[in-house]
Amino acid sequence: MxxxxxxxxxxxxxxxxxxxxxxxxxxxxxxxxxxxxxxxxxxxxxxxxxxxxxxxxxxxxxxxxxxxxxxxxxxxxxxxxxxxxxxxxxxxxxxxxxxxxxxxxxxxxxxxxxxxxxxxxxxxxxxxxxxxxxxxxxxxxxxxxxxxxxxxxxxxxxxxxxxxxxxxxxxxxxxxVRTEIEGFVADRLMEALWREALWLVNDGVATTEEIDAAVVYGCGLRWSLMGTFLTFHLAGGEGGMRHMLHQFGPALKLPWTKLTAPELTEDLIGRVADGCEHQAAGRSIKALERRRDDFLIELLALVQKYWPEAEGLQGRI
Amino acid sequence: MxxxxxxxxxxxxxxxxxxxxxxxxxxxxxxxxxxxxxxxxxxxxxxxxxxxxxxxxxxxxxxxxxxxxxxxxxxxxxxxxxxxxxxxxxxxxxxxxxxxxxxxxxxxxxxxxxxxxxxxxxxxxxxxxxxxxxxxxxxxxxxxxxxxxxxxxxxxxxxxxxxxxxxxxxxxxxxxVRTEIEGFVADRLMEALWREALWLVNDGVATTEEIDAAVVYGCGLRWSLMGTFLTFHLAGGEGGMRHMLHQFGPALKLPWTKLTAPELTEDLIGRVADGCEHQAAGRSIKALERRRDDFLIELLALVQKYWPEAEGLQGRI
Incomplete structure (x- = not known):
């Protein structure tokens, strides 16, 4: 109506x-x-x-x-x-x-x-x-x-x-959004990435074009399908998110960004890993991988179809 | 060979x-x-x-x-x-x-x-x-x-x-990557988003599923096509990135994340805006928008085809 x-x-x-x-x-x-x-x-x-x-x-x-x-x-x-x-x-x-x-x-x-x-x-x-x-x-x-x-x-x-x-x-x-928090959820995520991207430009590490290419051809392709947590769930191999957090967690403490990171307590690891397992809903990592791959093939063809100029990477070298 | x-x-x-x-x-x-x-x-x-x-x-x-x-x-x-x-x-x-x-x-x-x-x-x-x-x-x-x-x-x-x-x-x-820097480019971006995502889970603001849904249905869909800078270039309307930085720049200073942000000097604004204009290669914002839209329609259909369970959002309410 x-x-x-x-x-x-x-x-x-x-x-x-x-x-x-x-x-x-x-x-x-x-x-x-x-x-x-x-x-x-x-x-x-x-x-x-x-x-x-x-x-x-x-x-x-x-x-x-x-x-x-x-x-x-x-x-x-x-x-x-x-x-x-x-x-x-x-x-x-x-x-x-x-x-x-x-x-x-x-x-x-x-x-x-x-x-x-x-x-x-x-x-x-x-x-x-x-x-x-x-x-x-x-x-x-x-x-x-x-x-x-x-x-x-x-x-x-x-x-x-x-x-x-x-x-x-x-x-x-x-x-x-159940908690009244400034920036809500999505903008906090976007701002975090955005600030780091601005630092990289500010410090002369990379151009906007290079950073965009890194997102398009690297992390961004995966995020559009399954976000950040489920993406990392698959980075852990058969051990999933829990293995990933234990293996790569220490890197959070390295000076890779200008930012502070939360303490990876067992409680936090549990909440993150349990959340991913809930999202996976019993599907095996291998099954999730196959589905992601089929998606990525079609997505890459889409990116190529709509953004052929994003050959940018080649041009910058 | x-x-x-x-x-x-x-x-x-x-x-x-x-x-x-x-x-x-x-x-x-x-x-x-x-x-x-x-x-x-x-x-x-x-x-x-x-x-x-x-x-x-x-x-x-x-x-x-x-x-x-x-x-x-x-x-x-x-x-x-x-x-x-x-x-x-x-x-x-x-x-x-x-x-x-x-x-x-x-x-x-x-x-x-x-x-x-x-x-x-x-x-x-x-x-x-x-x-x-x-x-x-x-x-x-x-x-x-x-x-x-x-x-x-x-x-x-x-x-x-x-x-x-x-x-x-x-x-x-x-x-x-022309500067030898810990975390290089893409992982610094991923880590920034990842740390903020961990904080959101740590502080009980959102579940991993909600955060992933926010990425899939919000920011991630755009990143897979044009990264973060060109995405924001289009958020500025006809004024592009320069307008966007002047209008939304102050929000970088709000306590929206646990992170620190670089000073938005005119020099930094210039480098970011010039980079975007270079990437746009003379195409109008409207032309970029039409192309993005055509891409997004196909991408949304792909996400639906490969990830129908990411109805998650509906389930959580």
Whole structure:
């Protein structure tokens, strides 16, 4: 059933939400104070639409079901679900969310796309903070399935559940972040890698192109299938993660990064290894390896098809 | 032309090298002191062989061109290229490399698969250290193309070049790491993400399954195509990396990880942004976005085909 989604702030992330909403057959009402925002928003949706058509549009999905209005209040007045995508400044978001809250229907859900600010602080000036959640997506929002969902101290559990249901209904995979922690889960991982990558450039060790090639042809290919833990589970051979942690764990203490590492206690080893065994669900390492290999062959062909210039490595030598 | 490759140490990495060498039509002579090593090595090659067949074997490639011999010295005696894959203990590798060096033909190249130990230290006890390089691969070695190549203080430039040529001849993409730095490039990135992932488990924020799902459905999907820098170049909208660094740079200072971040000087911003613009090679952000999107649609279908159980996210809610 078509809903009305309000998109507050229409940069890269807001435009991505708008495209996803339209592709799923909803009405989208948007607001952004920047000059030229509407043209940029419509151009971004046009650029995404071909991919969305190939993926399959919902019945009734049309780009002209987007309207841009002149005030936050007007944009949210009729909305069932409101997604805020303002710059990452806590005060600015607090003010905006208070205005959204005051103008929205009482039963509307209000979500923020913040990458890492705490929902308890963002909801501080709202009159109905119980209906507020963080719903943190990943660029391109209209294709990537992950959305991290978390509530603040005053958020009702029902609001978290309802937001997750809504995100599922528009083709996403919500991850409930149960601990209110800055940066949530995915951005902490990304930031860790990102900081190290910046150090490598900063110290003149490698160029951005070399670092990207190292990710594309080395670690990244595996992560897109099975993440970091299950990838290392397979690095341990038949002994899996537990063997891997005991064999390579000491390297965590080597000065390989500018970072500090947690103590590899038996408790932590247990939790990590048990988690991997749960994920493997009784499949043998060999069976997992065969499946990974079949995937990698197809993925490598895809990378070659779409990114032939990433011959970069050859060119740099 | 078929060469003889010696594989010293036949765990997960050594077995991967053996499989890659055999698939490219070479003779492989292996040694490993562990009881049962030969059975495990042959089983690992059998498990990989189906994938290698689908990828296409070189003329004359056969699994029975592998022999396992009873000593390091015997294994390396006839080898043109020697790849050492012993545990990550510097003293152990130094001893082993000295033995390899003493027994090998004078013109043979000697490489170590070390993930992060320094070549200048590994070659310390060799009589011909000029022919020694690090050639650090990624699991599964028989499929992943990346190999980091670096020499130590006593390595001849010609040896680095010859090793890179050899790795290219067996289907790899060598990355020359020009600075001798612990952990090289890719492992520093992996370790940074890995440490943060361990902290998240350690602090009870998320399970390994949730973290893997966050990588698979969020950041990892993009990294396998374009790495971390070009991914963020597209997060900046039409302004690209430069805009992205100015807008999101301040978040590097937030306590989103347990790590320290480099100062975002104008110089660093310039190097990072210029690198991305070089990689984009004049293509517009919109054109890059369309290509990324087409890739992601096919990749998402691949992930679904090969890893349907990674419905994990739904199960955890």
């Amino acid at each position: 078509a809903k009305t989604i309000a998109i507050i702030g229409t940069g890269v992330i807001g435009a991505g939400w708008a495209a996803r909403g339209l592709a799923h057959g909803h009405d989208v009402v948007a607001w952004d104070p920047a000059p030229g925002a509407e043209d940029r928003l419509r151009a971004a949706i046009d650029n995404a639409w071909g991919a969305l058509e190939r993926q399959g549009l919902a019945e009734g999905a049309r780009r002209d079901r987007l309207v841009m209005l002149g005030s936050v209040e007007a944009a949210v007045a009729a909305a069932d679900f409101i997604q805020e995508n303002a710059p990452e400044r806590e005060e600015l978001k607090q003010d905006l969310l208070a205005r959204i809250d005051a103008a929205a229907k009482p039963e509307a859900l209000i979500a923020s796309s913040t990458s890492g600010l705490l929902p308890s602080r963002l909801q501080a000036r709202m009159q109905r903070p119980e209906r507020f959640v963080v719903g943190h997506p990943f660029n391109p929002v209209y294709l990537l399935p992950l959305v991290e969902v978390l509530g603040g101290e005053k958020t009702a559990a029902a609001s978290v559940a309802a937001a997750m249901d809504f995100y599922r209904s528009i083709g996403m995979r919500p991850l409930h | 078929a060469k003889t490759i010696a594989i010293i140490g036949t765990g997960v990495i050594g077995a991967g090298w053996a499989a890659r060498g055999l698939a490219h039509g070479h003779d492989v002579v292996a040694w490993d002191p562990a009881p049962g090593a030969e059975d495990r090595l042959r089983a690992a090659i059998d498990n990989a062989w189906g994938a290698l067949e689908r990828q296409g074997l070189a003329e004359g490639a056969r699994r029975d061109r592998l022999v396992m011999l009873g000593s390091v010295e015997a294994a390396v005696a006839a080898a043109d290229f020697i790849q050492e894959n012993a545990p990550e203990r510097e003293e152990l590798k130094q001893d082993l490399l000295a033995r390899i060096d003493a027994a090998a033909k004078p013109e043979a190249l000697i490489a170590s698969s070390t993930s992060g130990l320094l070549p200048s230290r590994l070659q310390a006890r060799m009589q011909r250290p000029e022919r020694f390089v690090v050639g650090h691969p990624f699991n599964p070695v028989y499929l992943l193309p990346l190999v980091e190549v670096l020499g130590g203080e006593k390595t001849a430039a010609a040896s680095v070049a010859a090793a890179m040529d050899f790795y290219r001849s067996i289907g790899m993409r060598p990355l020359h």
